[in-house]
Amino acid sequence: MGDIESWTFQEIAFKAEMDRHDDPESEEEAWILCAEDPATRARSIVELRNMIYERGECTPPRTDDAFLLRFLRARRSVPARAHRLLVRYCNFRDQNPHLWRDLDWFSLTKLGHIFEGVLYDRPDVGRLIIGRLGLWDPDEIPVDDLIRGCLLLLEIGIMQPKLQVLGGTALLDCAGLTMKHMRQFSPAVAVQAMNVMGFSFPTHQRGFHVINCSRVFETLFHFFKRLAPVDDLWKRVHFHGYDLNSLHRYIDPECLPKRYGGQRQEVSLEKWLIKIKQYKNKDFDNDMRTIGYATD
Known part of the structure; x- marks a missing residue:
């Protein structure tokens, strides 16, 4: 293309x-x-x-x-x-009213490429959302803003009937993730993240894939899993280590960015929010205001 x-x-x-x-x-x-x-x-x-x-x-x-x-x-x-x-x-x-109440949603452009999406929605994958936590600087951005950004992505996306039907797939890229990052995830924050990603949010999660992760992270993940309710969501969590071929068995490369052996152009949260602000309308503002976000 x-x-x-x-x-x-x-x-x-x-x-x-x-x-x-x-x-x-x-x-x-x-x-x-x-x-x-x-x-x-x-x-x-x-x-x-x-x-x-x-x-x-x-x-x-x-x-x-x-x-x-x-x-x-x-x-x-x-x-x-x-x-x-x-x-x-x-x-x-x-x-958790601090995650959404009166929040200036456009301020979360500061998250840049920590969250990305691929605007190529297919019935077998839905909307692909990518988290690149290794790009996050905990000294500059509090962990609450990560949760706010993820929640905002989902709240805006789920307004679309198409995405309500197709659902979404999450890809967590652990490249660059260190213990400095992991220390920010208290049990309370981990539960917030799991609630946003599926347990308490109206989207059917098509799959949750973890790439570029070490055994240490996988062990920590299973520890946090014990804090969350039993749910079918866990059956859709897949660890791929550093193996892109393993990832491709679940997600067609046609749906993935080039860095993961795919063909698509990723869109940063920053760019996505700038475009949302450009094309938003009165109905969008009303929807956001109704669920507690600040609007212009």
């Missing part, structure tokens, strides 16, 4: 980040990936909303159809499972 063609594709993809419309052509993917039946979708939303009011276990920031649908899609369209997820989501927000 040439430079001009690549630039044009990216601009179209950036504009599409503001899309809030369900594509009728994606109904088959919604059925395969989320067990969503157009004939019963409205009934499932009503059932979920009734559970919220009748059980009183949480107070969501919104209860409109579009908001509740993202929880149903994340839990195979089963209202009871979606309700449990919504309760965890609300509890997480209530317990």
Whole structure:
């Protein structure tokens, strides 16, 4: 793909980040990936909303159809499972208001390339999100800002019906990670990170892959795993060491950046947020304000 063609594709993809419309052509993917039946979708939303009011276990920031649908899609369209997820989501927000309340989301451009994405969303991978923690300087950026950045990526992304259906795949690159970095991850911070990445957030995690990691990190990861609830998410965690061929058995190189033997251009969180600010609209501001973020 040439430079001009690549630039044009990216601009179209950036504009599409503001899309809030369900594509009728994606109904088959919604059925395969989320067990969503157009004939019963409205009934499932009503059932979920009734559970919220009748059980009183949480107070969501919104209860409109579009908001509740993202929880149903994340839990195979089963209202009871979606309700449990919504309760965890609300509890997480209530317990960690410092991660989102009145946060100037654009300030997180300072995270630069620590988080990246590939704007090439496929049904088998969804949105690929990359964390490069070795680029993080703990002396300059507090660990809370890493969690804030990851949470923001997901909150904005999940506004798109397409990504609610496709879900996402996470790639954690441990190149350059040292014990100085690891000491920042207290058990409380580790639990926050795990909640954001799947336990308490309405996205169906397609896979979590760890590359360029040593046995020491893998051991620490399994220690933190004991702090989190038992969940099917753990079955989708894969360690690849320094073996790109192992990674390619799970993620088609067509979906990966060149540094991982792939073909795609990665986009830094910094650039993504700059483009979000460029193309955002009143609906986006309203969505962000509703879930507690500061807006212009």
